[in-house]
Every structure is written in C-alpha cells, then in structure tokens.
Amino acid sequence: MTLFLGVAVLALQLATVAAGGGAAPPPPLGCPTTCGGVHVEFPFGIGPNCSLSDGFSVECVRGTPLLRLGTAEQTVKLLGVDLGHGKIRTTNAIASQCLDERTGKLVNTSWAGLNATALPYRFSDEDNRFFAVGCSGLVLLTGRASGVDEEVMSGCISVCYGNKSIRSGSCSNTGCCETVITKGLSSYLLAMGKLTDGTPVNRCIYAALMEAASFSFEVAYATTDKFYRKNNGTVPLVLNFVVGNECKEAQASGGYACAGDHSVCVDAVDGPGYVCNCSHGYTGNPYLRNGCIDIDECSPKNQGCPVGMICTNFPGGYNCSCPEGEYKTNKNGVLICEPDKKRSSLSVSVIIIIGVSGGLVIGVISMLITYLVRQRRALADVKRKYFERHGGLLLYEELSSRQGNAFTIYTEEQLDNATNGFDDSNVLGCGGHATVYKGRVPTAGGGDLLVAIKRCKVMDETSNKEFGKEMLILSQVNHKNIVKLLGCCLEVDVPMLVYEYVPNGTLYQLIHGAVVSFATRLRIAHESAESLAYLHSFASPPILHGDVKSTNILLDESFMAKVSDFGASILAPTDEAQLVTMVQGTCGYLDPEYMQTCQLTEKSDVYSFGVVLLELLTGKKPLCLDGPEEERSLSARFVAAMREKRVEEIVDEQVKSEARGELLEEITQLALECLQMCGSDRPTMKEVAERLGGLRRLHQHPWTQDAVEIEEVRCLLHGSPESISFEMVRCQQ
Incomplete structure (x- = not known):
C-alpha cells in the first residue's frame, strides 16, 4: 500500500494573545468593519492596530478578507465571525491521491493545507468532520490535542462494490466515509493509501477536514472529480478561538x-x-466598552411574554404580569392570565371597606395635622419668649441700625444643621458648664464659614436679663489676640454663642505636650496680656474675663495667642451691688482675695494671668493633687521658691538655657507681683503687657548693641506708667 503524507497544523499558543498586560485597548476610530460583505468585529480588525493582536489581524485584498496565519506567509479566506460562540469560518484545502494513467502509480497532488504555529485557534470538534470520498481508499489522521500528552489518531475506509452500491446523501463507508475529530485538536497529519492494487472505480481519493453542515455527499463525488471542482479545491472550516489565558x-x-x-x-x-x-x-x-446593550424582550420583535400578558422590560431582563383583576397561571407549560373570580366576588365588599377605612384615615390625618400645627405654633411661641427674655428685641434693633455689622443672630435650626444635630464627632471641648462644637454656618457670600459653637448648660437669672445688652457690647470687641464673637442664638432656654474657629488647640496642650522655645513662650505671654489689657482698659464699658487659664488661650494657624471664652465674662461693675457674683473660675487659677470677698475685679484676672505665666516659665500644671500638700499649688511653690531664692529649681530647663540671668530675674519678679495676695499690690494688665513687651525687646536685643539702648529698655521695665517718660529722659542723660 502506497501512503500519501499531507500536513495541516494549527497550534495554539496563547502567550501571543495576552502579551503586554493591561486592559485590551479599544480599536482606534476609522477602522473598517466590513470587507467583501463579511462583517469584521473587534477583537478582529482590518488594518494596522485595529485588532486585539496580530493573530486577529485581517487584510482586505481586492474585496476579499484574508486572515494571515501568524508569522507565516500563508493566508486563508475569512468567511465569517461568530463572537457569541467564539468561532470563525475560514477555508481549508482538499487533499487528493490519484492514479497516474501512464505509470499506473499513485500520485499525491500538491495542495496547501493550513500551516499556523502561533495562533489562538483550535479545530472545532462540534462543527467539523473529517471526510474522504472515493473507492478503495484508506485515510488516517494523526495529531496533537490540548490536554493529551500523546498523539491522537482516527481514520476511515471508503470502498465501492460497483456504481449501483453508491447512494447520494449517505456517507457510510461506501464511496464516502467520515469520522469525528478529537476535542481540542490543534494540529494534524494525513496519511492516504489504496486498499488494493487493482484498478479502482475512480482514479482519485479526496479528503478534507471541513464544516459538517456544508457537506452533502453525491454519487458523482466517488466516481469523478466533481467534489474537487465544485469547491475549487477548498472547503469551509470552523475554528474556535480564545483571547487569553484562563x-x-x-x-x-x-x-x-x-x-x-x-x-x-x-x-x-x-x-x-x-x-x-x-x-x-x-x-x-x-x-x-459599552458594547453590550440591553435586550428589549418586550419589543414586537422579541415578544418576551405570551399574548395577553403585560411585559415590563428592565436592564438585563423582563417581567410578565397580568392585567388588573386577573392572575398568572401555568397551563401545560404555558403562562396565561385568567380572571380572578374570588376577587370579583369580593370587589363590592372591598370597595365598602376601602371607603370606610379611607374616611377613618382622612379623619386621623386631619387630627394629626391639626395637632402638629398647634405644636409648631406652641414651639414658635416658646422660641419667641426665649428670644424676648434674653433681650433679643433690643439686640436686633441695635444691630439693624449699625452699618456694616458682622454680628449675626442665628436660629436654633441653623446651628443644629451646622453641627449635624450637635453630633459627638463635632465636639471640640467639654467642661462642667458648657460644650463647644465645631460647625459650618452659611455666609452672606454664599459659602460656608468654620466656627466654634458654645452650648452652655445653665445660666443664672441675673445674666439672663442682661444677656442681650452684654452681647451688644461684646460684639464690638475687636482685637487680634481675642477670639472674635461672631453671633449668638437667643431662641433657646440657654443662649448659644458662635465664635471664630481657631485651629491649633490651646496653650495648655502646647505647654504640656511639646518642647517650646523661650521666645515663643514670651511672645504668647505678651499677646495674651495685650488682649486682657484691651478688655480692662479700652473696651467700653470695661470687661472682666473671670476665667483666665491656659485652656482659654487658643493658638491660630501661626500660633498667635487668642484669648477665648470671654463670653462668660461680666461687664465691669458700676456700683457695689454688682460686685457680688457667683463663684466662677478654675481651681489653681482662682484669686485668693476673690475667694474671701466674692468680689470679681480686674486684679482677679491679673492673678490668674500670673498663674498662666508660671505655666509658661515652669512647664508645670497649676494644680497637682498627686504630690505632697505643700507642693500641690504651683503658685504657692513658686512664691516659696522666690522667697528662698531657689526659683531656678522649678523653672523649665528650656527657659533657663535660653533666658539670660537678668531677663529671667525680671520675668519671675513680674510673675511674683501678679501673684500678690492683696489685689491692690498687683500691677494692672496694662502694666503687665508693657513690661512683657519690654522683656521681649530685651530678649531679642543683640549683646553687641549699644548699652544705652539696653538701659532704656530696663527703665521701661521698672518705671511706672506715670513715670515712664521722666525715667526715659533721666536714663538718656
């Protein structure tokens, strides 16, 4: 038996498809989508850069779409693309083996089989069959399949018992034979031969791997070369394709x-x-992207629901329902709608029940609306009474008469919205008498302003009566080292105050949580003293702070001091009846004279400031309950240290290393004067501010500067306000 050896290879190498990483780039605009009536869709593409990779690139040559098989020069005609099933239709050559009339020998005709070694394709075992036509022919197919280590083999035999034995349409080994191929077949080899040396019924045997649906056997295929001529030497072939790894x-x-x-x-x-x-x-x-669109199953073309049912389309699906008064049922596997007899019989009763129930509901809703309207009016009356009790009418009239007034009277609703319902996440600080929240309030320009909202818990009756009048005065306070009071809310039981927001925490946190230079401490002390001096000496009428402490001194973006909480202050008394007030202040900072007399004066603020100055100098807390009784009060320890000339023992190391001896002596002396037991022996805040200003200039003064100028600063430090001018002249002489 003479064998014919043909080759047809289709090897799968996915690396060429998925190389490059990243998401697949879309095809550029302008890529052709048809060639010769064949629709070519991405990942296939016609022209350079129009396909997912080279394995999907199609060339349109004189109206014929040609698919180049990898790096090989061979191309095949593309007949169609089925993206939904991952298949393409292409062409495959018909192999033949014929008897040479002159020599009587079998000759293998030359033919071009598929030869691709780097493509993302496999032969479809579902769509293709291997066919052979002719008489006394043996055809063997061996190849490689994915997931199978060894070669796979199949074949068939076609014989003839005279022309009358051959039947058209039947390919059952008489004039024609066929065999299935292995799943995942990626390459194959053909071997063809004659079973006998006798004269065959026909002179040729033809074989091809092709699309099964395209083949219909005819008698002439076995006895003539019609099969080869009818198909011009090629037949349709179906290939599966993939676009990447698993x-x-x-x-x-x-x-x-x-x-x-x-x-x-x-x-x-x-x-x-x-x-x-x-x-x-x-x-x-x-x-x-956006290539998959919703199928409208309810369109006349698709008719997703049976006739008589209501079809409702939604993205990715649809729903079939019945008209009012009917119900959905399944009869013999078909959905239909039938009248709801029970519902019809109950319709009259339902109408009556609905009518009665509707009347009751309307009545209840009417009563509820009436109740809510009354409650709203009652709430509005309560808010109006609070507003009037706190002096809101007087405050509103006075503010309305001012030009360019920036003070705002807020409603409770505005501040509730600003703090997200006074949510705990917005709490900036909490004390025994008030809680401070961070919030955002609308501005006249349409934007938002970050503010601090103080919500007091209680308020004495005396302050209640004068609150509006005090707000009017406090709204005029304008100093760079005082937290600006921006507005208030008066329609609540205890009024709320709205301040500018200061972002960098308190002086207490700075002193007891970080290393601070002496220059910074001295600057903050001077700025704080300036603000208190302004309240005492330049506000009209004068304002007493009443609770000076390091936690009430805030620091802005540039760490400039801003004294806060003066909204809890009182106006300077105009007669003796006003001197007696409730005890206020913080332990450790309280004026001992105030504790005895219950009279708050400007010298009470001086004493409290002296304790703040001690905190800056020592870095210690004003009250320490853990130590011995004689060391619990910072002010008492300091006074004792000054008396025994051992003050350097309690002064902070940072201060001692940066402050010169005379400068340290001057500032500790100033602190001692502020802490005098008798208020009349203490300096005023104006004097304290001036002396701290002089100490700042002395600290900043270079050692090489003229000694006369240093002496002038010393004169300023030691001279009283009335004698500053005289002392300056004397020192200059």
Whole structure:
C-alpha cells in the first residue's frame, strides 16, 4: 500500500494573545468593519492596530478578507465571525491521491493545507468532520490535542462494490466515509493509501477536514472529480478561538479582554483560554466598552411574554404580569392570565371597606395635622419668649441700625444643621458648664464659614436679663489676640454663642505636650496680656474675663495667642451691688482675695494671668493633687521658691538655657507681683503687657548693641506708667 503524507497544523499558543498586560485597548476610530460583505468585529480588525493582536489581524485584498496565519506567509479566506460562540469560518484545502494513467502509480497532488504555529485557534470538534470520498481508499489522521500528552489518531475506509452500491446523501463507508475529530485538536497529519492494487472505480481519493453542515455527499463525488471542482479545491472550516489565558489568570495579571460593563469571561471547553460573552439579558460586542446593550424582550420583535400578558422590560431582563383583576397561571407549560373570580366576588365588599377605612384615615390625618400645627405654633411661641427674655428685641434693633455689622443672630435650626444635630464627632471641648462644637454656618457670600459653637448648660437669672445688652457690647470687641464673637442664638432656654474657629488647640496642650522655645513662650505671654489689657482698659464699658487659664488661650494657624471664652465674662461693675457674683473660675487659677470677698475685679484676672505665666516659665500644671500638700499649688511653690531664692529649681530647663540671668530675674519678679495676695499690690494688665513687651525687646536685643539702648529698655521695665517718660529722659542723660 502506497501512503500519501499531507500536513495541516494549527497550534495554539496563547502567550501571543495576552502579551503586554493591561486592559485590551479599544480599536482606534476609522477602522473598517466590513470587507467583501463579511462583517469584521473587534477583537478582529482590518488594518494596522485595529485588532486585539496580530493573530486577529485581517487584510482586505481586492474585496476579499484574508486572515494571515501568524508569522507565516500563508493566508486563508475569512468567511465569517461568530463572537457569541467564539468561532470563525475560514477555508481549508482538499487533499487528493490519484492514479497516474501512464505509470499506473499513485500520485499525491500538491495542495496547501493550513500551516499556523502561533495562533489562538483550535479545530472545532462540534462543527467539523473529517471526510474522504472515493473507492478503495484508506485515510488516517494523526495529531496533537490540548490536554493529551500523546498523539491522537482516527481514520476511515471508503470502498465501492460497483456504481449501483453508491447512494447520494449517505456517507457510510461506501464511496464516502467520515469520522469525528478529537476535542481540542490543534494540529494534524494525513496519511492516504489504496486498499488494493487493482484498478479502482475512480482514479482519485479526496479528503478534507471541513464544516459538517456544508457537506452533502453525491454519487458523482466517488466516481469523478466533481467534489474537487465544485469547491475549487477548498472547503469551509470552523475554528474556535480564545483571547487569553484562563479567566482568573487574565483578571489577576491585568491582560483582561472583557471590557464591557456587562461582559463576562467564559473559559473555553476544548482547552486552555477564554472568550468573552455579554451577560444574560444583554447582546452586542463584549470586547468593547459599552458594547453590550440591553435586550428589549418586550419589543414586537422579541415578544418576551405570551399574548395577553403585560411585559415590563428592565436592564438585563423582563417581567410578565397580568392585567388588573386577573392572575398568572401555568397551563401545560404555558403562562396565561385568567380572571380572578374570588376577587370579583369580593370587589363590592372591598370597595365598602376601602371607603370606610379611607374616611377613618382622612379623619386621623386631619387630627394629626391639626395637632402638629398647634405644636409648631406652641414651639414658635416658646422660641419667641426665649428670644424676648434674653433681650433679643433690643439686640436686633441695635444691630439693624449699625452699618456694616458682622454680628449675626442665628436660629436654633441653623446651628443644629451646622453641627449635624450637635453630633459627638463635632465636639471640640467639654467642661462642667458648657460644650463647644465645631460647625459650618452659611455666609452672606454664599459659602460656608468654620466656627466654634458654645452650648452652655445653665445660666443664672441675673445674666439672663442682661444677656442681650452684654452681647451688644461684646460684639464690638475687636482685637487680634481675642477670639472674635461672631453671633449668638437667643431662641433657646440657654443662649448659644458662635465664635471664630481657631485651629491649633490651646496653650495648655502646647505647654504640656511639646518642647517650646523661650521666645515663643514670651511672645504668647505678651499677646495674651495685650488682649486682657484691651478688655480692662479700652473696651467700653470695661470687661472682666473671670476665667483666665491656659485652656482659654487658643493658638491660630501661626500660633498667635487668642484669648477665648470671654463670653462668660461680666461687664465691669458700676456700683457695689454688682460686685457680688457667683463663684466662677478654675481651681489653681482662682484669686485668693476673690475667694474671701466674692468680689470679681480686674486684679482677679491679673492673678490668674500670673498663674498662666508660671505655666509658661515652669512647664508645670497649676494644680497637682498627686504630690505632697505643700507642693500641690504651683503658685504657692513658686512664691516659696522666690522667697528662698531657689526659683531656678522649678523653672523649665528650656527657659533657663535660653533666658539670660537678668531677663529671667525680671520675668519671675513680674510673675511674683501678679501673684500678690492683696489685689491692690498687683500691677494692672496694662502694666503687665508693657513690661512683657519690654522683656521681649530685651530678649531679642543683640549683646553687641549699644548699652544705652539696653538701659532704656530696663527703665521701661521698672518705671511706672506715670513715670515712664521722666525715667526715659533721666536714663538718656
């Protein structure tokens, strides 16, 4: 037996498809989509850069779409693309073996089989069959399949018992034979031969791997060369394709080709790799963004629901329902709508019940609306009474008469919205008498302003009566080292105050939480003293703070001091009846004279400031309950240290290293004067501010500067306000 050896190879190498990583780039605009009546969709493409990779590139040559097989020069004609099933139709050559009339020997005709070694394709075992036509022919097919280590083999025999034995349409080894191919077949070899040396019925045997649906056997195929001539030497062939490695691997590596929002990855059934499909209820191209579109199952074309049912389409699906008064049922596997007899019989009763129930509901709603209106009016009356009790009418009239007034009277609703219902996440600080919240209030320009809102818990009756009058005075306070009071809310039981927001925390946090230079401490002390001096000496009428402490001195973006909480202060008394007030202040800072007399004066603020000055100098807390009784009060320890000339023992190391001896002596002396037991022996805040200003200039003064100028600063430090001018003249002489 003489054998014919033909070759047809189709090897799968996915690396060429998924190389490059990242999501598959969309085709550029302007890429052709048809050639010779064949619709070419991405990932296939006509022209350079129009396909997912070289393995999907199509050339349009004189109206014929040609698919180049990898790096090989061989091309095949593209007949069609089926993206939904991951298939393409192309062409395959018919192999033949004929008897030479002159020599009587078998001759293998030359033919061009598929020869691709780097493409993302496999022969479809579902769509293709291997056919052989002729008489006394033996055809063997050996090849490689994915997932199978050894070669696979199949074949068939075609014999003839005279022309009358051959029947058209029947390919059952008489004049024609066929065999299935192995799943995942990626390459194959052919071997053809004659079973006998006698004269055959016909002179040729023809064989081809081809699309089964395209083949219909005729008697003439076995006795003539009609099969070869009718197909011009080629037959249709179906190939499965994949666009990358397995789904999980492609998604993890980034080389993922399923680009659409409703595109899903499907692993190939005949070997490694995956294709993309539109998810259920969608159709289109799953390899393009927005390529999968919703299927309208309710359109006249699709008719998703049976006749008589109501069809409702939604993204990815649809729903079938029945008209009012009917119900859905399944009869013999078909959904239909039938009248609801029970519902019809009950309709009259239902109407009566609905009528009665509707009347009751309307009555209840009317009563509820009336109740809510009354409650709202009552609430409005309560808010109006609070507003009037706190002096809101007087405050409103006075503010209205001012030009360019920036003070605002807020409603409770505005401040509730500003703090998200006074949520705990917005709490800036909490004390025994009040809680401070961070919030945002609207401005006249249409934007938002970050503010601090103080919500007091209680208020004495005396302050209640004078609150509006005090707000009017406090609204005029304007000093760079005082937290600006921006507004208030008067329509609540205890009024709320709105201040400018200062972002960098308190002086207490700075002193007891960080290393601070002496220059910074001295500057903050001077700025704080300036603000208190302003309240005592330049506000009209004068204002007493009443609770000076390091936690009430805030620091802005540039760490400039801003004294806060003076909204809890009182106006300077005009007669003796006003001197007696409730005890206020903080332990450790309280004026001992005030504790005895219950009379708050400007010298009470001086004493409290002296304790703040001690905190800056020592870095210690004003009250320490853990130590011995004689060391619990910082002011008492300091006075004792000054008396025994051992003040350097309690002064902070940072201060001692940066402050010169005379400067340290001057500032500790000033602190001692502020802490005098008798208020009349203490300096005023104006004097304290001037002396701290002089100490700042002395600290900043270079050692090489003229000694006369240093002496002038010393004169300023030691001279009283009345004698400053005289002392300056004397020192200059």
